Amino acid sequence: MKRRCAVLGALGLLVLPAASRAATTPAQAPGVWPQASQVPGGIARVALGPAATRPVAHAPGDGGDVPLLVLGDAIEWTALVGIPLSAAPGPASISVQTEAGLRQMAYTVTPKKYLEQQLKVSPRTVDLSPEDLARYERERVHLATVMATFTEPLPNGSALRMRVPVPGRRSSSFGLRRVFNGQARNPHSGMDIAAATGTPVIAPLPGRVIDTGDYFFNGNTVWLDHGGGLLSMLCHLSAIDVKPGDALQAGAHLGAVGATGRVTGPHLHWGVMLNRTMVDPALFVGA
Numbered sequence: 001m002k003r004r005c006a007v008l009g010a011l012g013l014l015v016l017p018a019a020s021r022a023a024t025t026p027a028q029a030p031g032v033w034p035q036a037s038q039v040p041g042g043i044a045r046v047a048l049g050p051a052a053t054r055p056v057a058h059a060p061g062d063g064g065d066v067p068l069l070v071l072g073d074a075i076e077w078t079a080l081v082g083i084p085l086s087a088a089p090g091p092a093s094i095s096v097q098t099e100a101g102l103r104q105m106a107y108t109v110t111p112k113k114y115l116e117q118q119l120k121v122s123p124r125t126v127d128l129s130p131e132d133l134a135r136y137e138r139e140r141v142h143l144a145t146v147m148a149t150f151t152e153p154l155p156n157g158s159a160l161r162m163r164v165p166v167p168g169r170r171s172s173s174f175g176l177r178r179v180f181n182g183q184a185r186n187p188h189s190g191m192d193i194a195a196a197t198g199t200p201v202i203a204p205l206p207g208r209v210i211d212t213g214d215y216f217f218n219g220n221t222v223w224l225d226h227g228g229g230l231l232s233m234l235c236h237l238s239a240i241d242v243k244p245g246d247a248l249q250a251g252a253h254l255g256a257v258g259a260t261g262r263v264t265g266p267h268l269h270w271g272v273m274l275n276r277t278m279v280d281p282a283l284f285v286g287a
C-alpha cells in the first residue's frame with residue numbers, strides 16, 4: 001500500500017483535473033463529519049441504537065477482528081466503519097457487543113468505479129532491487145504496528161471535521177487504480193495536495209505523534225493518532241518538526257512539504273486511516 005505517490009508524482013500526474021472532483025464529493029446532510037459514503041474507500045455510519053454504555057464494535061479483518069470507533073451517547077450510538085478499497089460491493093456486517101448481548105449489524109457496500117490509468121514507466125520503478133525490497137519489507141512490518149494503534153480518549157464526535165493540512169490544490173486521485181507496464185499496483189489511498197517545498201504542514205485534528213521516519217516510498221513521514229483508531233499520515237516531508245509522544249492541537253505545525261521518498265515533485269500526500277483502513281480524506285473536509 002505504499003507505492004502510490006511515488007510513481008504518480010514522478011510522472012507529473014499527482015494533480016488531476018478539477019472536473020473529476022465532483023464525482024467523489026459525497027452527498028449527505030451538512031454538518032455531519034465524516035460524511036457517510038458506503039463505497040470501497042469510504043465510511044459507513046452504522047446506527048447502533050440506544051444503550052446505557054458505549055457498545056463495543058468490531059469489523060472482520062485479515063488478521064482478526066478490528067476495533068471500531070463508536071461515537072454518540074446513551075440515546076443513539078453510531079459505529080464509523082472504514083471500508084477498504086479492496087472491499088467487494090454487497091452485504092457487509094460488523095459485530096456489536098452491548099449489555100443485551102452480541103449481534104451482527106449489516107450494511108451494504110455500493111459499487112464505485114475508480115478511474116484506472118495504464119502507465120508505461122521505466123521497469124526499475126516497478127520492480128524493486130533486492131535491497132530496496134528488503135528495506136520495504138522491514139518498513140511494512142513496522143508500519144503494520146503503527147497502523148494497529150487504537151487508543152483512548154476517543155476523538156470528539158462532534159468535532160471530526162478536519163483542517164486541510166496544507167493549502168494548495170487538492171487532487172481527487174484517491175482510489176485511482178494504477179497499472180504500470182501491465183502490472184496492477186495498489187490503488188492510490190490518500191489525497192495529494194500540490195504545494196511548494198517548505199510550505200508548513202499542520203495537524204488536521206488534535207492528535208499525538210505516534211511515529212516519524214524516513215520511509216522508502218513515503219519519504220519523511222509523520223503519523224498522528226487522533227484516538228479510536230483514527231490516524232493521519234503526512235508524507236514526503238522536507239522537515240519533521242515533531243517527535244513521537246508530542247501532543248498536537250488542531251492546526252499545530254508539524255513539518256514542511258517536500259519531495260522525499262519516491263517522488264520527483266514536491267507535494268503532500270495525506271492519508272486518513274480508520275480501523276486500519278485508508279479512507280478518502282475528502283470525507284473529513286468537504287468540498
Ligand SMILES: [Zn+2]
Pocket residue numbers: 004005006188190191192268269270
Ligand atoms: Zn499520494
